[in-house]
Amino acid sequence: MLWIRSRKFSPHEEIFIGSNSLWRDEAMLVWVLVLLALSIAGIALGIKAGWALLLLALASLLTQINSSPTLTAEERKAGDSRVDAHGITQVWVPAGAFNMGTDAVAVPVPSWARGELESEKPRHKVTLTQGYWIDRDEVTNAAFQAFVEDGGYTNQKLWSEEGWSWLKKSSGRSGAAVCENSEPDQPRACITWYEAEAYANWRSGHIPTEAEWEFAARGPDSLIYPYGNDYDANKANVTGKNSSSAVGSFPDGKSxxxxxxxSGNLMEWVHDWLDIHYYNQMIEVDPQGPDIGHIKVEKGGWFGSNSFVARASYRHFEDAPSYQDHHIGVRIVTDEPRQ
Known part of the structure; x- marks a missing residue:
């Protein structure tokens, strides 16, 4: 599959050709396409030279694909972007360290949230040793529909044993429920954790761990919100918006x-099972969360959030992996292959 964008790519943007190769030289791409067009035209007119041009174009294409340099994990910069094999834009999160969780908050704590706040303690240093690509946006209706149309609900290999069992008990379900906005650029709500996991497998990725998600949101400065340390309801789809918005509608609130x-729009599933005392273990390197559990953690606030829930360290823990709601979505991580 070939993804082409009609603009100039910066040195730190990567564009997929096929499933593995990368193209970052737009001029060469245009040259090869011109050669191909001339070749096809020549062949159509019965000109023998057309075949020679076609072979030249194909040789140029193969040479460019094989020789086009790909940045290593060490060469990439935070925020470098790529378009993956499914047409999804992802941004690069380099390996690094940050302070995860919190010890105190400067915003009002709702009476119902005492347990949630305690689960964020203690604030502790976490190091992620491997850089990774994370979706720039929450998974959209259009992106998830591609998974559905590609047999995502009939391919058992994409599902965990528990997820497949849940699916078979769901009355022949053939796609995620649409219980919020159905426009293609709206985030896909009402997907269970099991469905999010199958979609991630289809993308050759995974649901981010809580640490991966929180580092992508807070960064090495351990910000309270993705956009800074002061709450700003104008930088996210939070309290008062009453509905999800098209992904990327609040660019001033990006991480x-x-x-x-x-921070807002939809809450997002993360990989980790819930243990409200898990942070007490002070796991400092690549934490994966508890091995077992009954409830999955959600992060990131939603369109009904207040300043407390919209914080990047907030941990929402009410829902089993089979739960679905109009305020829950997901984004996906894909790893850089280890050298």
Whole structure:
């Protein structure tokens, strides 16, 4: 599959050709396409030279694909972007460290949220040793529909044993429920954690761990909100908006790597099971969360959030992996292959 954008790419943008190769030289791409067009035209007119031009164009194409340099994880910068093989824009989160959780908050704490706040303690240093690509936006209706149309609900290999069992008990379900906005650029709501996991497998990725998600939102400065330390309801789809918005509608609220809607719009599933005392273990390197549990953590606030819930360290923990609601979505992480 070939993804082409009608603009000039910066040195730190990467564009996929096929499933593995990358193209970052737009001029060469145009040259090869011109050669191909001339070749086809020549062949159509019965000109033998057309075949020679076609072979030349194909040789140029293969040479460019094989020789086009790909940035290593060390060469990439925070916020570099790429378009993956499914046409999804992702941003680069380099390996690094930050302070995860919190010890105190400067905003009002709702009476119902005492347990949630305690679960964020203690604030502790976490190091992620591997850089990763994270979706710039929450998974949209259009992106998820591509998974559905590609047999996502019939391919058992994409599902965990528990997820497949849930699916088979769901009355022959053939796609996620649409219970909020159905426009293509709206975030996909009402997907269970199991569905999010199957979609991630289809993308050759995974649901981000809580640490991966929080680092992408807060960065090495451990910001309270993705956009800074002071709450600003104008920089996110939060209290008063009453409905989800098209992804990326609040660019002033993007995180340090350029990820949108990490404070508001939809809450997002993360990989981790809930253990409200898990942070007490002070796992400092690549935490994966508890091995077992009954409830999955959600992050990032939603369109009904207040200043407390919209914080990047907030941990929402009410929902089993089979739960679905109009305020829950997901974004996906894909790893850089280890050298």
């Amino acid at each position: 340090w790597v350029g990820a949108n809607d990490m």
